[in-house]
Amino acid sequence: MRKLILLAALLLAIAALGAQNTLSLxxxxxxxxxxxxxxxxxxxxxxxxxxxxxxxxxxxxxxxxxxxxxxxxxxxxxxxxxxxxxxxxxxxxxxxxxxxKDAYLIHAGTIEETFGSGIVFRSYRDLELDEDYRVTGFKFAYDDKLRIKALYSGFPSSAAVGKYDLAYGADAEYPVLEPLTLGASALALQTLIGSSYKKDDIFAGRAKLRKGVLEINAEYAARDKNKSSDNGTAVYANALVALDAVQFGGAYKNYDDFAYYDHLQDLPLANYHNETLADSQPSGLDEEGFQGWATFGFLEDFSLNLDYAEAWDSNKDLKMNDAHAGLDWAKNDLTATISYNHVEKVDDGTSHWQKETYPSFNLGFPAWGKNVALSGEFKTVEKTVLDTDLNQYQDISHYEPKLQAEMALGKLGLSLGAQSWWKDLSNFADSRYWANLEATYPVLAGTDLIFFAGSEAGGKVCRNGVCRYVAPFSGLRLELNTRF
Amino acid sequence: MKTWICLILMTILAGFVFADAMPDFRLPDETGKNVSLSDLLGKGPVILDFWADYCQPCKQAMPYLNDLKLKYDSLTVVLVSLDAPKTQAKAKVYLKGKDFRFVTLFDADKTLAKKLNVVNPPHTFILDKSGEIVFSHLGFQPGMEKEYEKQIRKLWGLQEEECPACQEGKCGQGLCPEGGKCGN
Incomplete structure (x- = not known):
């Protein structure tokens, strides 16, 4: 009984603190x-x-x-x-x-942090690939006109279970002049390779210029591999000019042996779809490229977006290009977006070629007194593969159409989706199909019930007004999400 | 058994008196300047909306949020981008091209998102003048902006706006075609 009274007193004390509006959960x-x-x-x-x-x-x-x-x-x-x-x-x-407190911060435990643009260091969860690249350790930060961060951390080694690699470093940034901010980073990585630790020292400098309609960012990093002459460098820069109805800009990247052993970086890829130069090599190993984009607003309700990028390696064996064109229109309760997307990659060394093109659309309109959303895309994938039986390269292709319809009936949200994988129209009946239904309903304030039935190919999904990354799935799923 | 029941009741009671205050934060805006919670409070209600460039429902919500901002001058609308540093340029370009009247902040490292357990965008919070969270909602579909407006008007002690169709006598059976009843 005494213990219960003590516990009640403790809870009431916490409640009293809460009543001062300084305790939040x-x-x-x-x-x-x-x-x-x-x-x-x-x-x-x-x-x-x-x-x-x-x-x-x-x-x-x-x-x-x-x-x-x-x-x-x-x-x-x-x-x-x-x-x-x-x-x-x-x-x-x-x-x-x-x-x-004020501009100071001390943090211990799981750390999510970025130095600069992410070239030098980024500790994060990759939701798209469902990978956790976060470190655990200590961090100190001072965030005022002068910004300083310092951290000392460890993370599980990918080479040996139960062992840890180390990452420690610091980053500073200061507005030296009103439009110009300079920054610098220093990072040390100790990575277990085989039976010994390999040390990388990375140093970087960056500059940001903002003046009127112009914004320019540039960053340079150098990687010094301990006891190795195989060092690396990274350069990334982008510029943006924002006029009233027109914006245009560009980006440039040049990475040479700048792919870390562990994924503690997030290199800007300088293209619209964040595509790597090649699926066969990690980003940052050997690539150079540029990107240009422009956005035009016209007739009050329209917006046109254009984006084009190219990249290649030092031998020009690996090449890629990436293009996007999109037109948005919005008026009252009506919205429409149509776009065309193109990604092409070539590897002359292995005679590999792949191209993906996909027109897509998003429509929002009122119907039967409700708001309806329709979206779809038709992806065409073409590639060159080696036929091992015939020992020769062949061009093959397939299609991936996708369609989704959503409607809200009061508080109930409904979404119907269908996706397919066709080799060609003659294989229509033998092709793969995914069809699904999702219903969401807020059963209480802060509590949502979500029911899913069917199958989905996985990836990024925006359904019933929420976007998330999901795994490939077939079956039934019932979710109860409570926020408090 | 009595002990456990008392324990559970006290825990529930304590839970009810926990404040629902927006955690303090300092996040950079599009110029890189730090903006803290105290900079945003005091003028009127605040709508704080987490979004990402890949999120179509987030972009769908923006014109409605902008309309609310234009309608209620002392309302502050804050958009917090969850985009990674490498895609922030794309997010900035999108917002600059739309001429919205928002305060734009960037939370690439999920400093504020983690404190609020924001995982999937869009996620919207409405704060009163003192920074208390009075409403939160995950997701966006057209029509939700009416609920946001209802919450904002409640903070000012205003009644829900009468359905325009009702004012013109066009409602059937006293029901507003846009939802709700006539005569509010």
């Missing part, structure tokens, strides 16, 4: 029940993610616990019928505490 619980239509002993399972942030004055404490039983990734190749037991995953995926 924000959290999110995402619970899922999943039934996969696959011959899998784990085809019926639960997933839960519970995270919260507690704040009191300048102090902040956050935790996130995720149980994925099992864990499926966004990668298509992970759609196995029978999962290995190591795919079960549960544990604390995020844990941190920080204190901020």
């Amino acid at each position: 924000n959290g999110l619980n995402e619970a899922q029940y999943v039934y996969r239509t696959a011959q899998d002993s784990l085809n019926s399972y639960f997933r839960d993610s519970f995270g919260f942030n507690l704040g009191y004055k300048g102090f902040s404490f956050g935790m996130k616990f995720i149980a994925e039983l099992p864990k499926y990734t966004i990668s298509q190749s992970e759609l196995l019928d029978e999962l290995a037991s190591e795919r079960l995953s549960l544990g604390w995926k995020e844990l941190y505490a920080s204190y901020a």
